[in-house]
Amino acid sequence: xxxxxxxxxxxxxxxxxxxxxxxxxxxxxxxxxxxxxxxxxxxxxxxxxxxxxxxxxxxxxxxxxxxxxxxxxxxxxxxxxxxxxxxxxxxxxxxxxxxxxxxxxxxxxx
Amino acid sequence: xxxxxxxxxxxxxxxxxxxxxxxxxxxxxxxxxxxxxxxxxxxxxxxxxxxxxxxxxxxxxxxxxxxxxxxxxxxxxxxxxxxxxxxxxxxxxxxxxxxxxxxxxxxxxxxxxxxxx
Numbered sequence: 001x002x003x004x005x006x007x008x009x010x011x012x013x014x015x016x017x018x019x020x021x022x023x024x025x026x027x028x029x030x031x032x033x034x035x036x037x038x039x040x041x042x043x044x045x046x047x048x049x050x051x052x053x054x055x056x057x058x059x060x061x062x063x064x065x066x067x068x069x070x071x072x073x074x075x076x077x078x079x080x081x082x083x084x085x086x087x088x089x090x091x092x093x094x095x096x097x098x099x100x101x102x103x104x105x106x107x108x109x110x
Numbered sequence: 111x112x113x114x115x116x117x118x119x120x121x122x123x124x125x126x127x128x129x130x131x132x133x134x135x136x137x138x139x140x141x142x143x144x145x146x147x148x149x150x151x152x153x154x155x156x157x158x159x160x161x162x163x164x165x166x167x168x169x170x171x172x173x174x175x176x177x178x179x180x181x182x183x184x185x186x187x188x189x190x191x192x193x194x195x196x197x198x199x200x201x202x203x204x205x206x207x208x209x210x211x212x213x214x215x216x217x218x219x220x221x222x223x224x225x226x227x
Contacts, residue, residue, distance in 0.1 A: 030214075031214065033215070033216075035216075035218075040201070040221065040223070041220055041221060042114075042116070042203055042205075042218030042219050042220045042221050043154070043203070043205070043216070043218045044218070045215045045216060045217070048214070048215065088153060088154070090216070092214060095159075096142065096207060096209070096214060097144070097156065097159055098144065098156065098205075098207075098216055099156055100146075100153045100154040100155075100156075101153060102152070102153045103152075103153050105151070
């Protein structure tokens with residue numbers, strides 16, 4: 001399968017809480033990216049972490065990468081109702097082809 | 111950020127007809143575009159990588175003759191679903207790659223919901 005695995009598949013939290021989702025992948029990568037998808041729409045790039053980086057921040061987003069375990073996590077702090085969406089990790093191989101994980105559906109309850 | 115336009119957003123067609131979906135990069139040149147297929151509540155499955163001026167590279171299990179991809183210019187790639195059948199009903203999304211000195215990102219179209227009756 002070209003897909004990586006993400007967990008949890010679905011996550012429901014209260015507004016203001018932190019949301020953590022995890023991604024595992026299978027092959028060697030150049031970088032790992034996280035994308036967000038609102039229902040029935042295209043995806044929006046959130047953040048990229050390179051294979052030689054371990055942690056990266058962008059606003060309320062924090063991404064970690066453990067290449068030895070082939071895993072990454074995305075933390076959204078102080079969640080808002082507008083964060084409700086599906087989140088996908090994507091890995092880029094040396095051929096610059098992108099493969100997406102199975103996704104986490106996040107619901108933030110106001 | 112870069113904008114990718116995908117058209118149409120929704121199409122309903124009869125079984126046996128062909129459907130063309132367009133993907134345009136509006137404010138940048140995209141040498142590489144990607145076509146994905148997504149079933150409800152599932153992830154994106156890469157169908158093919160489209161390179162301007164050359165033949166597309168299809169993923170394993172994707173029929174080349176069924177899903178015709180043309181990338182004739184640096185701003186336009188098209189996906190034609192030929193002789194569509196109900197099992198081809200799905201959400202199709204294109205994306206264009208933008209390779210910077212340090213970053214590679216995908217910019218996505220808004221998707222096309224194809225329903226084959």
